[in-house]
Amino acid sequence: MKMLSRILLCLFVFGVLNGNGLFAAEKSEEAILVDQATTIVESFATDPDLDWFRKKVKEAKALLVIPQNLKGAFLVGGSGGSGVMLARDSKTGDWSYPAFYTLGAVSIGLQVGAEASEVILMIMTDRGMEKMLASNFKLGADVTLAAGPVGGGATAKTADVLSYSRAKGAFVGMSVDGAVVKTRDKWNEKYYGKPVSPTDIIIRKSVSNPQADNLRKSVASISGS
Numbered sequence: 001m002k003m004l005s006r007i008l009l010c011l012f013v014f015g016v017l018n019g020n021g022l023f024a025a026e027k028s029e030e031a032i033l034v035d036q037a038t039t040i041v042e043s044f045a046t047d048p049d050l051d052w053f054r055k056k057v058k059e060a061k062a063l064l065v066i067p068q069n070l071k072g073a074f075l076v077g078g079s080g081g082s083g084v085m086l087a088r089d090s091k092t093g094d095w096s097y098p099a100f101y102t103l104g105a106v107s108i109g110l111q112v113g114a115e116a117s118e119v120i121l122m123i124m125t126d127r128g129m130e131k132m133l134a135s136n137f138k139l140g141a142d143v144t145l146a147a148g149p150v151g152g153g154a155t156a157k158t159a160d161v162l163s164y165s166r167a168k169g170a171f172v173g174m175s176v177d178g179a180v181v182k183t184r185d186k187w188n189e190k191y192y193g194k195p196v197s198p199t200d201i202i203i204r205k206s207v208s209n210p211q212a213d214n215l216r217k218s219v220a221s222i223s224g225s
Contacts, residue, residue: 144158
């Protein structure tokens with residue numbers, strides 16, 4: 001009886017420790033970012049202020065999700081964050097596995113403050129997709145950019161990229177004009193286990209990682225795929 005009690009106690013302790021992650025493998029930075037992106041997509045999908053966003057996802061060629069874009073300023077301002085991009089197959093409607101990117105910008109001026117926002121960039125044109133597959137480009141210079149969710153203006157209708165941003169749960173329309181988008185090649189390599197480019201991931205579909213399936217399903221559910 002005592003032996004049985006000890007065995008049960010050991011199993012209980014093991015279960016608690018395993019539940020706390022002491023025996024479980026730690027998630028990589030890349031996997032954590034994908035999980036965060038999934039949460040943001042699901043949150044945007046239910047935001048009552050982003051109805052136009054949900055309608056336009058069906059027309060988008062790709063989405064770049066930045067779970068946390070940090071902006072701080074004291075004389076010289078800067079912003080930046082890491083994100084993942086998924087592209088929609090125009091024939092099947094399926095969404096690709098994610099490729100990793102960074103978004104960053106620097107501005108100079110008398111400004112003080114800091115804020116964190118959630119950003120989703122919606123790539124709407126072939127030109128926008130072509131630039132996204134390059135190693136880096138600048139929003140507003142190499143591609144045209146418009147802020148969502150207002151879609152009635154001519155600029156929004158013809159823009160290569162539409163941007164949506166929220167801070168503290170509220171849509172803020174923060175501008176990312178001038179920000180530089182770059183690929184995170186090392187993160188792509190770590191996540192897929194070999195050197196791959198965004199073209200390999202998104203266009204050729206030569207790699208996959210089931211950890212990102214929830215993110216793909218969340219995006220698909222908005223677009224009706």
